[in-house]
């Protein structure tokens with residue numbers, strides 16, 4: 236079982252491969268509802284984009300999912316609405332997010348999946364849930380710990 240433990244507001248998953256991370260993405264997608272704002276936390280290379288891809292695909296999107304590192308936001312239409320995948324790593328100042336007009340993207344049919352939300356601190360809406368991904372240095376290379384935390 237990939238899912239290790241569930242507490243009131245959190246689920247902990249342990250992945251040992253890309254394939255397991257994809258399964259975890261599908262399990263997480265089943266817990267997400269539209270509209271939601273999800274923050275993804277973790278170092279560079281932790282697996283935020285990889286997990287996001289599997290979440291987007293779990294909602295039925297069949298085209299290519301690419302990292303929005305350069306354009307900051309990428310949109311994916313799915314049956315339930317529109318998934319907006321943002322990667323804010325390249326923001327130099329939080330106020331730069333205003334150019335993206337994120338408020339205009341938000342509706343009852345939106346799902347925000349936001350990497351590096353701290354780069355826009357003070358300018359983003361609160362998260363409905365947060366995902367934390369980490370690569371344990373004392374474990375095999377492809378091992379990842381993934382926590383899903385619902386905001387109270």
Ligand SMILES: Nc1ncnc2c1ncn2[C@@H]1O[C@H](COP(=O)(O)OP(=O)(O)O)[C@@H](O)[C@H]1O
Pocket residue numbers: 250251252253254256277278279280281282283284285286350376377378379
């Ligand atoms: N179990 C795993 N889960 C997720 N990614 C993994 C795993 N094992 C290896 N990787 C690799 O780690 C890298 C994660 O990169 P990426 O998803 O772009 O990270 P981030 O978006 O957090 O910077 C990819 O090259 C991926 O193939």
Ligand SMILES: [Mg+2]
Pocket residue numbers: 283284285302322350
């Ligand atoms: Mg990324």
